[in-house]
Amino acid sequence: MAGQGEPAPPVILAAKRISKAFGEVPVLFSIDFDIRPGEVHAIIGENGAGKSTLIKILSGLEQPSSGHVELDGQPIELPPDGQAGKLGIVVIHQELNLAEHLTVADSIFLGRELKQGPFLKLRQMRDEAARILDTLHVHIDPEARISTLSVADKQMVEIAKAISRDARILIMDEPTAVLSAAETKTFFEQVDRLKAKGVAIIFISHKLDEVMRLADRVTVLRDGQLIATVGTEALTPDSIAQMMVGRELSNLYPPKHEADVDADTVLAVRNLSAPGVRDVSFALRRGEILGFAGLIGSGRTAVAEAIVGLSPIESGEILHEGKPVRFSDVSQSVAAGIAYMTKDRKGKGLLLSANLKDNLTLLTLKRHYKGPFLDDKSETEALERAVRRFDIRARDPAVKVGQLSGGNQQKLMLGKMMEAEPEIIIIDEPTRGIDVGTKQQIYHIIAALASEGKSIIVISSEMQEVIGMAHRVVVMREGRIAGVLEGAEIAEAEIMRYAAGLKQGGANERLSA
């Protein structure tokens, strides 16, 4: 693609006609890719397009089946197991790899500690860590334990670690997927700083606006093929999205059907207090999609977990179909027809080392008994149904769930929850870290469920999603409900005002109606 004898700095890392197949299954077809110092190069594509495989090859975690990688113009076989760090290629994975019990300074110097003889130079490492954090303009105590930091701060520690290792090429897999809006802004500033220092940055993202904001060039992959590598100035979010899916993305969100204001209340929460939740009251009507917006950590997930019995309720009451209920574990809430789908699909949602079938039926295993034993056939049929209904794509149904793309994992998790046939569905971050095409599918599934009469709570940090889907929006802030929006009030600026604490009140009276 680009990169033949331009005056710009020479290409630092390049992939030449890289192909990759896992067993019989090809995942990349003759991909060319290159990056220069001080450049930000985004790789985008739908789930399963081959993005992750490409960056694994660029960082040495996988070896290409054919083609080769060039570093500084020289063909090189990158050492496996992340040893490429010594060559200046540092990867920051989506799941940050930090030891929770170490301090920030320990983590930054992990594996290359400063020593005097056999002893650690603790003070020097601490000062040096503080200096690096300072150059990043982040305020993190170098002696704080990693476990006490927010996700955003942990990511900053990873970046500091990369800088302290003189990374020349920084590869990031969906760096902003777990960051709030404010944290994302700080992150952008870091990227700009690194860029100014001449670091080459490769990143994968599903957020087209941030690709437009950060990237100099964009490489679009689809089904393992290189579709295009284009300068960002020649692109619009729409044209990128079209290249990604290869079709017009007319309606990301399905049309909202009118909310029935007279529908009966299926779930009423009154003055609920629980860990991270203070005096929350709201009502959910039948067939309604109720959005929960707010900053990360504002208590939305905590409300959901308290309702379904995952965390203890301190005070307040929950009325299900008018009757007070209090669940002490998930089996009770599922039995009552209330299901919660976690946002942490890898940590809490799916068994990554088990196959699709075992994951799908885990929540409802008792339904697959024939006599005293589990019936493999009934489970297999359930999987076949779910694969059809939710369009789950796997090379082979026996594959481990950890090897599925994020979108397919998400659809499988949705399938697992729907196996329980719940009437009230709480979905936490329905589309985190998945591609536009799958997002659209999930939005249509949610809308279809609502029109079938299911009542749905959608918790999301993507404001567009809440705005595009919800009939009413509850905005939370610091464990409390800051406001409830309806109809024309549901707009980005208004939600932000409540979420940021600029506006509040009037909420509870309207809610408990």
Place this chain on the structure above:
Amino acid sequence: MSVSAHDRAKTRKGLAGFKFDLKTAGPLVALIVLCAIGFALNPAFASEGNIANILTRSAFIGIIAVGATFVITAGGIDLSVGSMAAFIAGMMILVMNAAVDTMGVSVWTVLLGCGCSVILGLGAGFINGFLTTKGKIEAFIVTLGTMGIYRSLITYFANGGTLSLDSSAREVYRPVYYESFLRIPIPVWVFIFVAIVGWVLMNRTAFGRYCMAIGSNEAVARYSAIKVDRIKTITYVLQGLCVSLATIIYVPRLGSASSATGVLWELEAIAAVIIGGTVLKGGFGRIGGTVVGALILTAIGNILNLTDIISNYLNGAVQGVIIVVAVYLQRGSFQRRRKAE
């Protein structure tokens, strides 16, 4: 499309698929090789008497190891089984001796002892389970503690010596260890029964699936409506039941119990489980592998007894090498799979 839980061979790489297959069949291959070596060194190895001997000896560890497979699959560990067996054996003897004094000798005396064994086994297992789940103490610590407690209790009740079963009661009880049914010794029948029930529980019931789910990710299990504490406690109770069954067939062998009874059984049981391919960190359990693992451990000792090449005193060393090699092989293919994610 055809889905099969056992069709795990198709992993991302052809090579990894081959390794994984080898891993599944590995323990069985190792056992066959071991038997071939044994036969080559001394043809007496394959005599009916010797085979029956190996099977009977492996029954104790094997039965305990079937229980341990559940505990380990669910992410726990039970170090107390050896001491628990000694303690239960001692209590059985005390109860039966007391019964002989009051009601004379009959089958009922022995059944009373067996009932006492089962109750103690279930109770001891429940204590381990309750302390790990509700007490939220790590299983390693809890069972290290109970291991010490049971060991010192048997020493105390035996007054530092040996508790012996009344000789008339022993006459009634003797056949449980020494008799055969259809030419297969009674202890082997018990082992076969426990193994089959264990296999069905692990592979054909929700309980087994839940154990694997909890062992591989407790949070996922909790979010999937699984009563994690209850399932984990049941694994320890099952373990206790297995220990009590093993003790019931062990007591008539010597008719005595002392502080030296069941020493290091916990490590042999864990070794059998690991050699069999169950992952020590939990999440994946294989009952069939455990049975093979127990047979391998007993066969090693037996072969060393039958030949002079390696001193019998090195039995432990040979077993140790086998355990380390087995875990090394397991670890290799495990890491490859992890990386592929």
